[in-house]
Amino acid sequence: MxxxxxxxxxxxxxxxxxxxxxxxxxxxxxxxxxxxxxxxxxxxxxxxxxxxxxxxxxxxxxxxxxxxxxxxxxxxxxxxxxxxxxxxxxxxxxxxxxxxxxxxxxxxxxxxxxxxxxxxxxxxxxxxxxxxxxxxxxxxxxxxxxxxxxxxxxxxxxxxxxxxxxxxxxxxxxxxxxxxxxxxxxxxxxxxxxxxxxxxxxxxxxxxxxxxxxxxxxxxxxxxxxxxxxxxxxxxxxxxxxxxxxxxxxxxxxxxxxxxxxxxxxxxxxxxxxxxxxTWHSIYEARQKGDGDNVVVDTDVVLDNARDNVIKLPKGRLAVLSGLEGFIVAEEGNVLLICKKEDSSSNIRRLINEIQLKKGNEFI
The missing domain is CATH 3.90.550.10 (Spore Coat Polysaccharide Biosynthesis Protein SpsA; Chain A)
Known part of the structure; x- marks a missing residue:
């Protein structure tokens, strides 16, 4: 064409x-x-x-x-x-x-x-x-x-x-x-x-x-x-x-x-x-689900009775999730986030504002 x-x-x-x-x-x-x-x-x-x-x-x-x-x-x-x-x-x-x-x-x-x-x-x-x-x-x-x-x-x-x-x-x-x-x-x-x-x-x-x-x-x-x-x-x-x-x-x-x-x-x-x-929620909904309906994003992971989670960690990290259901587990640089997937968008906005006030921009 x-x-x-x-x-x-x-x-x-x-x-x-x-x-x-x-x-x-x-x-x-x-x-x-x-x-x-x-x-x-x-x-x-x-x-x-x-x-x-x-x-x-x-x-x-x-x-x-x-x-x-x-x-x-x-x-x-x-x-x-x-x-x-x-x-x-x-x-x-x-x-x-x-x-x-x-x-x-x-x-x-x-x-x-x-x-x-x-x-x-x-x-x-x-x-x-x-x-x-x-x-x-x-x-x-x-x-x-x-x-x-x-x-x-x-x-x-x-x-x-x-x-x-x-x-x-x-x-x-x-x-x-x-x-x-x-x-x-x-x-x-x-x-x-x-x-x-x-x-x-x-x-x-x-x-x-x-x-x-x-x-x-x-x-x-x-x-x-x-x-x-x-x-x-x-x-x-x-x-x-x-x-x-x-x-x-x-x-x-x-x-x-x-x-x-x-x-x-x-x-x-x-x-x-x-x-x-x-958003994390849209990634969970859009991406192919693996064992236990977890979405693992370019991450090395071991799952034990874990369901409905989104996991993304840097290269060289191993995520071991046992008994966890409906969470976001995400790490980058100097921040590790573990929070409920439900209503995560509004919660993350709130958390960012609080962290920015308490800790400054280093973690944002």
């Missing part, structure tokens, strides 16, 4: 990854870690996936200045213009707005797919076909297109998209978004057949996406083009403007800031295998 020069990918890789602490640490979050011992980090695997679909020069990475050197080390093929490093942490709406501004100025006819850097995809060809179908849909329509996957379990840790009116083959208007419902609601969603998991991946033609930012987000973003490079695009001037103004940008997610407010968002029903690997 010929790779279209008008199709671009933006990989969002600036998160701190705290929900997978302690294996995801502030200085090297999960997207930069070879978490499963495959030989490639999650960022590298995401890049590899899209390099098979798009021209490599059309793949952009958005991150934080703290991680820019790690990105350059892991993806040396990126040019300077393909790496956007923010001066402070903000949510995904200003990140995508900056990337869209740059791509539109390079190619006004661009179509963009925005993707997180911490997902796993099973069925590469089905995924590539879905991406190509998505690009075809948005290239001649003023719509944003989310990619939805049919739920395989009532997962409360994922977002859900409700299908509305039919648009075309496999594409529907979005009726509603629901973020991380209670398990009973997730079960109702799954059984209804109307809801798909929100993969966090979406597509749009770049001009329409930029118009949506101008219409829906605060003036600080609407003024971007007027204040930055008003006559002719200049890469250095854009970087200077961003670093001076980014602290005043809103801390909004792309879902809340754009997708949930726009009247022209659709969902494409996809059938590739997918999992968000952002």
């Amino acid at each position: 010929k790779k279209s020069q008008n199709n671009y990918c933006v990989i969002l890789a600036g998160g701190k990854g705290r929900r997978l602490w302690p294996c995801s640490r502030e200085e090297r979050p999960k997207q930069f870690v070879d978490f499963f011992g495959t030989g490639r980090t999650q960022l590298q695997q995401t890049y590899d996936r899209f390099a098979k679909i798009l021209p490599p020069e059309n793949i952009y990475v958005n991150t934080n200045e703290l991680y820019a050197d790690i990105v350059r080390e892991q993806l040396p093929e990126l040019s300077a213009i393909q790496l956007l490093a923010e001066p402070i942490h903000r949510n995904t709406a200003p990140s995508v707005a900056w990337c869209t501004h740059r791509i539109v100025n390079i190619n006004p006819d661009a179509n963009i797919i925005v993707v997180p850097s911490d997902q796993t995809v099973v069925g590469e060809q089905k995924f590539a076909d879905a991406v190509e179908r998505g690009f075809q849909f948005v290239s001649n329509r003023q719509h944003m297109l989310t990619m939805g996957v049919k739920p395989t379990r009532p997962e409360p840790g994922y977002g859900y998209i409700q299908m509305g009116e039919h648009v075309t083959d496999g594409v529907y208007h979005v009726k509603s978004f629901t973020e991380k419902p209670e398990r009973d609601f997730a079960r109702m969603f799954m059984e209804s057949g109307e809801f798909y998991w929100n993969t966090g991946m979406f597509l749009a033609n770049a001009r329409h996406l930029l118009d949506s930012f101008r219409a829906l987000l605060p003036p600080v973003l609407r003024n971007f083009d007027k204040d930055c490079c008003p006559n002719v695009y200049n890469f250095e001037e854009e970087n200077r403007y961003i670093h001076e103004n980014f602290p005043s940008y809103p801390n909004l997610s792309i879902d809340y800031g754009i997708l949930e407010k726009s009247p022209d968002v659709c969902v494409m029903c996809c059938d590739f295998g997918w999992a968000d690997l952002g």
